[in-house]
Amino acid sequence: MPIHICPDCGYAYDEALGDRREGYAPGTRFEQLPDDFVCPDCAVRAKSDFLRQDQ
Amino acid sequence: MKTFAMVHPEKGAIVYRDRKRFLWISALFFPLVALSGIGLYSLNGREWAFVVPLVLFYGGTALFDWLLGEDTSNPPEELVSQLEDDKFYRWLPMLTVPMHFVVLILIAGFAGTHDVSWAAMLALALTAGLYSGLGVNTAHELGHKKTELERRLARIVSAVPAYGHFCVEHNRGHHRHVATPADPASSRMGENIYKFACREIPGAFRRGWIAEQERLARQGKSAWHYENEILQSYALTAVLQISLVAVFGWLMVPFLAVHNVFAWWQLTSANYIEHYGLLRKRNANGTYEHCQPYHSWNANHVASNVVLFHLERHSDHHAHPTRRYQTLRSFPDLPSLPNGYMGMYFVALFPPLWYRVMDQRLLSLPHINGDLSLVNVDPARRAALEARYSRSLPRTVAV
Numbered sequence: 001m002p003i004h005i006c007p008d009c010g011y012a013y014d015e016a017l018g019d020r021r022e023g024y025a026p027g028t029r030f031e032q033l034p035d036d037f038v039c040p041d042c043a044v045r046a047k048s049d050f051l052r053q054d055q
Numbered sequence: 056m057k058t059f060a061m062v063h064p065e066k067g068a069i070v071y072r073d074r075k076r077f078l079w080i081s082a083l084f085f086p087l088v089a090l091s092g093i094g095l096y097s098l099n100g101r102e103w104a105f106v107v108p109l110v111l112f113y114g115g116t117a118l119f120d121w122l123l124g125e126d127t128s129n130p131p132e133e134l135v136s137q138l139e140d141d142k143f144y145r146w147l148p149m150l151t152v153p154m155h156f157v158v159l160i161l162i163a164g165f166a167g168t169h170d171v172s173w174a175a176m177l178a179l180a181l182t183a184g185l186y187s188g189l190g191v192n193t194a195h196e197l198g199h200k201k202t203e204l205e206r207r208l209a210r211i212v213s214a215v216p217a218y219g220h221f222c223v224e225h226n227r228g229h230h231r232h233v234a235t236p237a238d239p240a241s242s243r244m245g246e247n248i249y250k251f252a253c254r255e256i257p258g259a260f261r262r263g264w265i266a267e268q269e270r271l272a273r274q275g276k277s278a279w280h281y282e283n284e285i286l287q288s289y290a291l292t293a294v295l296q297i298s299l300v301a302v303f304g305w306l307m308v309p310f311l312a313v314h315n316v317f318a319w320w321q322l323t324s325a326n327y328i329e330h331y332g333l334l335r336k337r338n339a340n341g342t343y344e345h346c347q348p349y350h351s352w353n354a355n356h357v358a359s360n361v362v363l364f365h366l367e368r369h370s371d372h373h374a375h376p377t378r379r380y381q382t383l384r385s386f387p388d389l390p391s392l393p394n395g396y397m398g399m400y401f402v403a404l405f406p407p408l409w410y411r412v413m414d415q416r417l418l419s420l421p422h423i424n425g426d427l428s429l430v431n432v433d434p435a436r437r438a439a440l441e442a443r444y445s446r447s448l449p450r451t452v453a454v
Contacts, residue, residue: 008375008377009201009375009376009377011201020274021270022270022273023270023271023272023273023274023275024273038227038231041201041377042199042230042375042376042377043226043227043230043231043376044230044231044345044346044373044374044375044376045345046342049345
């Protein structure tokens with residue numbers, strides 16, 4: 001499954017792992033995240049800014 | 056002094072020495088400033104001694120900012136990772152966390168066991184609040200970092216002045232909405248600090264609570280779940296402050312109220328001066344442009360930057376919030392404050408003086424060039440400001 005990287009701080013959203021702290025279960029696809037999703041670490045990059053990396 | 060160095064494949068040898076490296080250690084000695092009033096009183100028995108820490112903090116730092124001036128030097132980008140990994144810088148803010156508990160307990164203990172005038176008691180509470188305000192600054196530095204230890208310590212130190220919602224609110228709310236009308240923690244042109252405080256303090260609490268409520272809801276948990284990080288911090292506040300009341304009596308209730316509010320006031324003051332009037336543009340899709348360095352007021356003054364872990368390099372901080380204090384950069388042509396934060400906090404207390412110092416400076420910024428439509432203006436003051444400034448600053452006319 002792909003990883004999506006915050007271009008500012010490098011936070012990585014791994015679809016296989018999700019983000020438990022943020023309430024996104026393993027397997028949650030990046031497209032399924034809320035439209036107003038922002039980087040949980042820096043909050044200055046939005047969902048549309050994230051860079052996809054296929055593993 | 057430690058030297059950071061590398062051999063770059065294209066640029067050759069890159070060497071950097073941080074001239075502020077050992078100045079940062081002064082953070083470990085600020086408790087002595089906070090306790091200096093009690094120390095002096097113990098020596099001379101005069102109550103004016105209790106005002107000394109307040110004068111030292113505000114007046115002394117502003118004076119040293121004036122004397123020492125600015126430092127605009129930056130570390131080379133190639134060496135940033137070395138600086139960020141250096142344990143010396145990492146441990147300093149963390150080491151100050153327990154000091155905030157100790158200082159509050161010592162000052163509260165003195166206040167609760169000595170028969171001094173109400174004015175002395177007020178000075179003691181303000182001094183305790185001043186140092187706890189620095190604790191919010193420490194929470195700010197630690198709360199932006201990615202390690203669980205630093206984030207946890209940020210929540211712990213936020214508990215001292217009963218501001219447990221700070222980290223959630225600041226990271227998820229303020230940084231996201233900064234320099235927009237939607238942000239209660241970004242001041243507007245024409246808005247005085249007292250009006251701003253009435254918007255910022257409740258607005259920040261509400262926004263922080265909602266953000267944490269939403270995070271827990273995504274996990275299928277109630278807002279009142281023990282994993283609520285705001286409630287965790289407030290629980291620690293309750294233990295600390297109720298214990299002080301239990302040990303030192305009801306006098307602690309007004310003492311702690313003044314302490315808490317004055318600590319919050321430090322944050323309010325910082326928020327007030329950091330983004331005054333600055334406004335991000337809207338994109339075609341209705342979102343706001345990314346926060347740029349010119350969406351924050353910057354200051355490079357040495358003394359107050361050392362006191363505040365480089366908080367005043369605010370332009371880079373907002374553009375890149377997870378950078379550590381030792382690597383924050385200055386850029387040319389930033390919106391720049393004429394003095395460090397402590398001096399500007401003082402100016403902000405007097406709204407006419409603040410407007411006199413800041414309004415023309417704001418309108419003269421290159422990206423604003425006198426155009427009030429590019430300024431975050433208090434809606435209640437817009438007509439008056441337009442009438443006042445529409446003639447005073449010529450705007451560049453596009454041809």
